[in-house]
Amino acid sequence: MNLEDCLADFQIPRYLHYMDSAATSLVPEPVIAAMNEYDRQYRANVGRGMHRLTRIATQRYQDAHELVSGFIGGKEGTTVFTKNTTEAINMVAAGLDWQPGDRIVTTGVEHHSNLLPWLRLRQKGIEVVILQPDEAGIFAIEAFEEAITANAKLVAVSHVSNVLGTVQPVREIAEICKAQGAYFLVDAAQSVPHFSVDAWRTGCDFLCFSGHKMLGPTGTGVLWIRDAAISPLMLGGGTVEDVTTEGYTLTSGYQRFEGGTPNISGAIGLGQAVKYLESLGMDGISKHEQKLTERLLTGLADIENVTIHGPQNTKNRIGVVSFTIGRIHPHEIAYLLDERAAILVRSGDHCCIPLMKHLGLENGTVRASLYLYNTSEEVDLLLEAIEEIARIA
Ligand SMILES: Cc1ncc(COP(=O)(O)O)c(C=O)c1O
Structure with a gap:
């Protein structure tokens, strides 16, 4: 089975873009x-x-x-x-x-x-x-x-x-x-x-x-x-x-x-x-996620007011990408991403309060986490929506 064919197995409504798989994944x-x-x-x-x-x-x-x-x-x-x-x-x-x-x-x-x-x-x-x-x-x-x-x-x-x-x-x-x-x-x-x-x-x-x-x-x-x-x-x-x-x-x-x-x-x-x-094959899944992560990191790096928290390239990292936009509260960003683009991401401390304190991120971060069912088009949608929010930051 290839990754594109498996999309039909995930029956979440098509207009929703689920990027919170680090919290829990969808089920085929x-x-x-x-x-x-x-x-x-x-x-x-x-x-x-x-x-x-x-x-x-x-x-x-x-x-x-x-x-x-x-x-x-x-x-x-x-x-x-x-x-x-x-x-x-x-x-x-x-x-x-x-x-x-x-x-x-x-x-x-x-x-x-x-x-x-x-x-x-x-x-x-x-x-x-x-x-x-x-x-x-x-x-x-x-x-x-x-x-x-x-x-x-x-x-x-x-x-x-x-x-x-x-x-x-x-x-x-x-x-x-x-x-x-x-x-x-x-x-x-x-x-x-x-x-x-x-x-x-x-x-x-x-x-x-x-x-x-x-x-x-x-x-x-x-x-x-x-x-x-x-x-x-x-x-x-x-x-x-x-x-x-x-x-x-x-x-x-x-x-x-x-x-x-x-x-x-x-x-x-x-x-x-x-x-x-x-x-599906774990190597294929991992390659797919690396490709999406690279696209996301490259896109985020080009948006003014966005800070990526974590490695800026795909070496030794997976598609769990934390970021902040200026001083906008991460919960507000997550809410806006959902309201404006039906993109579902996590925000807050991610059950890692000591890390947030260590990084000086008192309100936490926004976290997009990608999985095998996410697509390049969805990453582009996320980048567009972030760009729009970043303009008002
Ligand atoms: C790295 C890590 N450890 C532990 C947990 C806890 O997992 P669970 O809530 O399934 O017990 C999580 C959940 O997000 C996690 O990401």
Whole structure:
């Protein structure tokens, strides 16, 4: 399937130009159909019982895990379904065996979901070191070398910034972590949807991402674990091998971490989303987005009063483009883009208040985030609308 052919699968009204995929993506028809098929034709609980519907549902639920772990090169680890990236990260924060004096290294570009769980651990005597980037969101690798000391237990970094679009050098960071014996968590919420990510080869111990940002349904996410021992956040149905009145033995595999009835239709939808992305090819998707991003960055650079926040070229960045126009409040710009051109973008702090403070952007930014279903024509429309607003700035 090629990218142009897939546009018909996204049934958002044609007059709307959706550029908020970093918040959540649109969902193609085959994903909706797969979820509906489960609810209509073989709805049953999974991993329980022997009747025919539960056997079909269990098989499809397991298939979804296989599809997702294959998609991220994670077959050799454990692929746990969660409700989103936030839950995946919190599962690691709650599941590791922390000791006072342990160090966590993270950065000032993180989404609150990859910051607050670590900040909370300060209450347990854990030291949290936060590295600050330059204006474009880039870190010197030496900063990681210095901060990842022998007492560092975990390093938590977003693969791609959801504000600046910057891609971080996760393989190099993984090498430093390995040398110091620190676990490495990659928040891949903005990378897995946009380019090919191989969890195993990345060298991380935990990879966290959201299904709803990659054509899947809301309420789906993933925690991939290489081999680290973490205790499950929730115990209950589905997580045990055996139980007596004295205690219990947990199962191995993803089931240990997925207590209770899971989001079955969501998981099946996510599996279908992965199939869909694979049928388009991640390299083709990434090239398409690079082309659109280049067009957008070049156009923005030519408009007076517009400031791009993040790298000005497409090297090591994705199509998450933050900008401001003079002193106009970002919410007003987003409102005007919608009212005048039906262009839907995000505005504000993007759940990254510390980064906004670091960059001196008290009202945040406007963020256009592109995906496989956006077109060059839509980028041109966005540029025209921005130019018009910039004239009044
Ligand atoms: C980099 C990053 N991390 C974490 C999250 C949190 O994702 P979710 O809301 O799906 O848990 C987001 C969402 O925008 C994100 O962009």
